[in-house]
Amino acid sequence: MFKKQLSIKNIVAIGIGAAVFIILAKFVSLPSPVPNTSIQTSYAFLALMAVVFGPIAGALIGLIGHALNDAISYGSVWWSWVVVSLFVGFIIGLVAKRIDIESGVFNKSKLITFNVVQIIAQAIGWFLIAPVLDILVYAEPANKVFVQGLFAGVSNMVTVGVIGSILLFAYSKTRTQSNSLHREL
Amino acid sequence: MAVEMLSYIERKSPVHELTGVTKLLCFIIWSTAAMLTYDTRILLFLFILSIVIFIVSKIKVKEISFILIFILIFLLLNNIAIYLFSPQEGVKIYGTSHILFEIVGRYNVTIEQIFYQLNITLKYFTVTPVALLFIVTTHPSEFAASLNKIGVSYRISYAVALALRYIPDVQRDFRNIALAQQARGVDLSSKEKLSKRIKNAASIMIPLILSSLDKIETISNAMELRGFGKNKERTWYSARLFQSKDYIILAVFVLMLVGTLVITFHDGNRFYNPFL
Numbered sequence: 001m002f003k004k005q006l007s008i009k010n011i012v013a014i015g016i017g018a019a020v021f022i023i024l025a026k027f028v029s030l031p032s033p034v035p036n037t038s039i040q041t042s043y044a045f046l047a048l049m050a051v052v053f054g055p056i057a058g059a060l061i062g063l064i065g066h067a068l069n070d071a072i073s074y075g076s077v078w079w080s081w082v083v084v085s086l087f088v089g090f091i092i093g094l095v096a097k098r099i100d101i102e103s104g105v106f107n108k109s110k111l112i113t114f115n116v117v118q119i120i121a122q123a124i125g126w127f128l129i130a131p132v133l134d135i136l137v138y139a140e141p142a143n144k145v146f147v148q149g150l151f152a153g154v155s156n157m158v159t160v161g162v163i164g165s166i167l168l169f170a171y172s173k174t175r176t177q178s179n180s181l182h183r184e185l
Numbered sequence: 186m187a188v189e190m191l192s193y194i195e196r197k198s199p200v201h202e203l204t205g206v207t208k209l210l211c212f213i214i215w216s217t218a219a220m221l222t223y224d225t226r227i228l229l230f231l232f233i234l235s236i237v238i239f240i241v242s243k244i245k246v247k248e249i250s251f252i253l254i255f256i257l258i259f260l261l262l263n264n265i266a267i268y269l270f271s272p273q274e275g276v277k278i279y280g281t282s283h284i285l286f287e288i289v290g291r292y293n294v295t296i297e298q299i300f301y302q303l304n305i306t307l308k309y310f311t312v313t314p315v316a317l318l319f320i321v322t323t324h325p326s327e328f329a330a331s332l333n334k335i336g337v338s339y340r341i342s343y344a345v346a347l348a349l350r351y352i353p354d355v356q357r358d359f360r361n362i363a364l365a366q367q368a369r370g371v372d373l374s375s376k377e378k379l380s381k382r383i384k385n386a387a388s389i390m391i392p393l394i395l396s397s398l399d400k401i402e403t404i405s406n407a408m409e410l411r412g413f414g415k416n417k418e419r420t421w422y423s424a425r426l427f428q429s430k431d432y433i434i435l436a437v438f439v440l441m442l443v444g445t446l447v448i449t450f451h452d453g454n455r456f457y458n459p460f461l
Contacts, residue, residue, distance in 0.1 A: 005220075008405045008413055009405040011340050011344050011347070011349060011400065011408075012408065013401050015344040015345070015346070015348045015350075016355070016400055016404070019347075019349075019355045019399050020355050021319055023352065023356050023392075024390070027359060027363075028359075028389065028410055030382050041207065041386055041390060044390070045390065049366065060341065064344065064345055068345075071191070072191045072254075073191070073192045075252045075256060075320070076309070076312050076317075077314055077316070078196075079214060081207050122275050138308075139305075140305070141267055141270050141271030142265055142271075143270050144270035144271060145443070147270065152233065162383055163387055163390070166383075167394065171394070185406035
């Protein structure tokens with residue numbers, strides 16, 4: 001089943017998606033009101049790609065993009081957080097069919113579905129998976145990693161909620177709706 | 186805007202001559218060993234060994250110093266954060282408390298805490314040189330071939346190869362778009378209001394994303410025309426055959442991993458405790 005789903009287009013989407021993810025993570029982070037932290041726009045892009053290309057592509061863009069970015073910019077890969085990117089991409093991708101962005105319609109109910117799912121996925125990812133793996137693998141103090149996770153999670157939820165929704169809306173505008181033709185009289 | 190990235194550095198050295206597969210496997214073994222153990226003696230041994238490998242590779246410290254400085258700053262911040270959040274972590278792990286001096290409340294300085302944080306730092310020092318070396322001594326296209334060789338499906342390996350290949354292209358696109366938008370007055374810095382900044386970020390991201398989606402279309406058509414994915418397997422232009430030194434190095438690394446695990450876990454504890 002897995003092999004069937006990975007069409008050529010998905011493979012290319014994973015490759016290019018990972019490259020864009022890396023560029024966004026490196027260059028497009030906005031200074032936020034909280035000192036010393038920035039808003040990462042790459043997760044909004046990950047959410048868009050997951051909705052357009054489905055769960056497998058979403059998961060692999062998260063995995064490859066995050067791991068390669070860690071490797072080329074920090075020299076080592078922080079696996080416990082890479083797993084979260086994979087997880088978030090996968091879960092958001094699960095609603096790809098329901099949102100059906102290719103139909104060109106991105107209305108209020110789809111907007112709500114998208115945001116509910118992204119908040120649940122990121123809550124599990126950042127508040128649970130990342131800290132627990134940090135403790136198991138790196139034996140870091142529990143309260144430190146939970147605060148870090150909480151912080152990363154909340155800021156990513158807001159980013160995906162705002163920028164992700166804007167991106168989805170803009171993308172849906174570029175798709176042709178099914179009844180967009182009018183007969184000229 | 187030029188942000189430096191790690192990339193392949195061409196050179197003639199014993200490390201470069203190993204096949205990508207060997208280096209990938211050694212890197213995985215090394216990270217596993219360093220990740221699992223907290224035994225100070227092993228970490229020290231691995232750290233010294235990694236420096237030896239680094240010297241053998243003929244990569245100069247100057248060539249990767251920008252990353253090293255970054256990592257050192259990160260380690261410093263991380264250590265401060267660990268101490269602020271959990272000044273008694275070392276005492277909890279090692280079970281004893283040798284207080285050097287008190288600061289305030291639960292914040293005192295114990296030998297155990299210093300030793301614990303030293304271990305965490307050492308752990309990074311052990312992994313970093315090898316990870317850096319792996320990145321700068323393995324050619325990107327050989328890396329994809331190696332992934333396939335160790336069992337990753339060739340479709341996914343190819344996706345990794347595509348990502349590495351297109352990072353510079355996407356970066357160039359991004360720069361053009363960002364400059365064009367800045368010329369129109371789009372500002373991402375903190376001079377602008379946050380809500381405006383977010384809107385401005387979207388106005389750079391949307392053209393970048395749409396042009397990337399076009400790219401996906403073009404590349405996947407080109408691949409389809411060339412019959413990509415028709416066969417179960419695929420050969421790689423840059424794959425190299427194993428030589429005897431690859432087998433020797435791999436055997437040494439596997440032995441090292443086994444040794445590490447035995448020494449670490451024989452007393453049922455990941456931590457080496459000098460305080461007992």
